[in-house]
Amino acid sequence: MMIAVGEKLPTEGLKTMGADGPEAVDMASKLAGKKVxxxxxxxxxxxxxxxxxxxxxxxxxxxxxxxxVDEVMCLAVNDAFVMGAWGKDQNVGDNVTMLADGSAAYTKALGLSLDLEAAGLGTRGQRFAIIADDGVVTHLAIEEPGAFEVSSAEAIIKAL
Known part of the structure; x- marks a missing residue:
């Protein structure tokens, strides 16, 4: 079942690249009392x-x-090493938190996984954006396959 506006985000299963390697992300703390x-x-x-x-x-x-907005986070079904390297490649610095969902558990809990097995990419996440206040979804924008419109930074700025 897909997450909907008004529902709480899951808080388990994500990692980020820390100074000493992959670290679990405390999403409960990241979401509590904040707009993300x-x-x-x-x-x-x-x-x-x-x-x-x-x-x-x-x-x-x-x-x-x-x-x-207190924090912006980028989620992908990739491991923390890849997300860390991609963040460095894209010069995100402290501007965007790079979230790794290596086994797609978080994305599946959202109901937003995408089967790209036929393309050799396995399970991935759909392209989407969520605005949440205190861990509750207030805006959910899911792209049609191959599209890039409703989840862009510009679209999210308008939704805020």
């Missing part, structure tokens, strides 16, 4: 994700934060 944006890409280092989606949020971070 989580956007999902089908894969790190892929064309649209690297040329438009992640760079858009990095470029527009000041506008997003000016709308009261």
């Amino acid at each position: 944006v989580i956007f999902s890409v089908p894969g790190a280092f892929t064309p649209t994700c690297s040329a438009k989606h992640l760079p858009g949020f990095v470029d527009k971070i000041d506008e997003i934060k000016a709308k009261g």
Whole structure:
């Protein structure tokens, strides 16, 4: 079942790249009492994700934060090593938290996984963006297959 506006986000199963390697992410703390944006890409280092989606949020971070957002997070079904390397490649610095969902458990809990087995990519996440207040979804924008419109930084700024 897909997550919906008004529902609480899951808090388990994500990692990020720390100074000493992969670290579990305490999503409960990241979400508690905060307004966050989580956007999902089908894969790190892929064309649209690297040329438009992640760079858009990095470029527009000041506008997003000016709308009261405490943290912006990028989610992908990749491991923490890949997400860390992609974050460095894209110069995200502290602007965007790179969330690794290596086994797709978090994405599946959201009901937003994507079967790309036939393309040799296995299970991935759909391209989407969520705005959440205190862990509760207030806005959910899911892209149609192959599209990049409703989950862009510009679209999220309008939704905020």
